[in-house]
Amino acid sequence: MNDLFEIARSGLLAAQQKSTVTSNNVANADTPGYSRERVNLEPAFETVNGVSKGLGVKTGEVVRMRDTLVDKQLKIKNNELGGLNTRSKVYNQLEALMITGSGNDLDKNISDLFNSFSDLANNPQESNLRNVVLSKAKTLVNKFHSMSSGMDQIQQSTKNEIGSVIDKVNSLLKDLSNTNTSIAQSSAVNKSDNTSKDLQTQKLSELSKLVDFTTSTDQTGALQIRIGGMLVLNGSDVSTIKEEVAKPGDKINLRLNNGKLLDVNNGQLAAGLNMVNNVIPDLKNNLNTLSAKLVQKVNQVHISGYGLADNVQRNFFDPTDTTAANITINPDILNHPENIAASSVAGEAGNNNNALNMVNLRDQSVIKNGTFYQNALALISKPGTTLSTVNSDIETTQSAQHMLQNQQDNVSGVNLDEELSNLIKFQNAYQASAKVIAAGKQMYDTLLNIA
Numbered sequence: 001m002n003d004l005f006e007i008a009r010s011g012l013l014a015a016q017q018k019s020t021v022t023s024n025n026v027a028n029a030d031t032p033g034y035s036r037e038r039v040n041l042e043p044a045f046e047t048v049n050g051v052s053k054g055l056g057v058k059t060g061e062v063v064r065m066r067d068t069l070v071d072k073q074l075k076i077k078n079n080e081l082g083g084l085n086t087r088s089k090v091y092n093q094l095e096a097l098m099i100t101g102s103g104n105d106l107d108k109n110i111s112d113l114f115n116s117f118s119d120l121a122n123n124p125q126e127s128n129l130r131n132v133v134l135s136k137a138k139t140l141v142n143k144f145h146s147m148s149s150g151m152d153q154i155q156q157s158t159k160n161e162i163g164s165v166i167d168k169v170n171s172l173l174k175d176l177s178n179t180n181t182s183i184a185q186s187s188a189v190n191k192s193d194n195t196s197k198d199l200q201t202q203k204l205s206e207l208s209k210l211v212d213f214t215t216s217t218d219q220t221g222a223l224q225i226r227i228g229g230m231l232v233l234n235g236s237d238v239s240t241i242k243e244e245v246a247k248p249g250d251k252i253n254l255r256l257n258n259g260k261l262l263d264v265n266n267g268q269l270a271a272g273l274n275m276v277n278n279v280i281p282d283l284k285n286n287l288n289t290l291s292a293k294l295v296q297k298v299n300q301v302h303i304s305g306y307g308l309a310d311n312v313q314r315n316f317f318d319p320t321d322t323t324a325a326n327i328t329i330n331p332d333i334l335n336h337p338e339n340i341a342a343s344s345v346a347g348e349a350g351n352n353n354n355a356l357n358m359v360n361l362r363d364q365s366v367i368k369n370g371t372f373y374q375n376a377l378a379l380i381s382k383p384g385t386t387l388s389t390v391n392s393d394i395e396t397t398q399s400a401q402h403m404l405q406n407q408q409d410n411v412s413g414v415n416l417d418e419e420l421s422n423l424i425k426f427q428n429a430y431q432a433s434a435k436v437i438a439a440g441k442q443m444y445d446t447l448l449n450i451a
Helices: 002-027 068-098 106-122 127-188 194-210 267-302 353-363 372-412 416-450
Strands: 037-048 051-064 214-217 223-227 230-234 241-244 253-256
Touching (some): 051 194, 068 127, 106 353, 106 372, 127 223, 267 353
């Protein structure tokens, strides 16, 4: 009779605990990062003389329903998407800088300058045409200035965001060290801290968008994290990441507080560093090369000719200022349009040979077997072309991410219909066990009355 009561009692406790866990699932149906829980049940029995006898049910550990393989795949996609989104953002800014939509872009400005020399060649003594040449030159110079300044602003903005991402990474590592402490303490008393594990999963998901990392667990269940092969989290020990620049203009490096350099391969942080250290400087170098080559070639032709006022040969651009940031028109030309050298012979005002030589520059290969126009067009088109590829990759990665998230939600998400059905089932199980106890009591009372 005692076994009957113990079996029924175990059924009551099991049904009660399952109802409690299910109620918690229902309460957290809309809680971000929550993984539904289930109670592990095991049959209770004893073996006497080789014969097993059932003793009811034992409630085991409350487990999180989580597919760890899908979590690993989600981490990869989150990491890829974080890097792609950062690249897309910066390339969007660069494209908006280089292609205005008004048609007043670098390639057109260069063409307009050479076209104005072509018009001047038709009437080299016309002052209005000389003013047009100056106007087109000013527009081109201003375009070089604005593009250079715009690149600097985008680079600085991206640097600021890198600092914010580093702060976020350090903050998440600190949060993960706290969850490590909670999980290790629970593990020490053979308990499972599912709330801390859910928080840990959520923090890891956030971290995966920022930086690529690998994880492992120690004997206490605490998490270890390595970034670029370097251990940055070990139990409660956290390494702080900081950015380092040897001198202004140098590349940004990452260094741990223990003095070791840190390499990052993907995610927002790696993408931001690549844009600041490589992509934007390369674009600016190409812009500066184009500017320097324009100054060199135009001056080379211009200084071989003569203007209307005297027989002095002059540079069109200031030869000491060749970068996109500081390219300037020679003041002797800027303030005196009559000094524009259209003639190839001193004193021949109607001579247009030098203006024609200037026009011929338009079709010459000057950089990488391309003309000024072709190089300018390639430069301003590059961000948009790359952006198109990046956005296509974002769509593909998002699709894969959504598919993986749906798979994980099918495992860890709370289905209210299923949980309510389980509550009814567990309630019935509880009532059945209670009836067993009531029936046992009645049998016991009957035996006592017989006695």
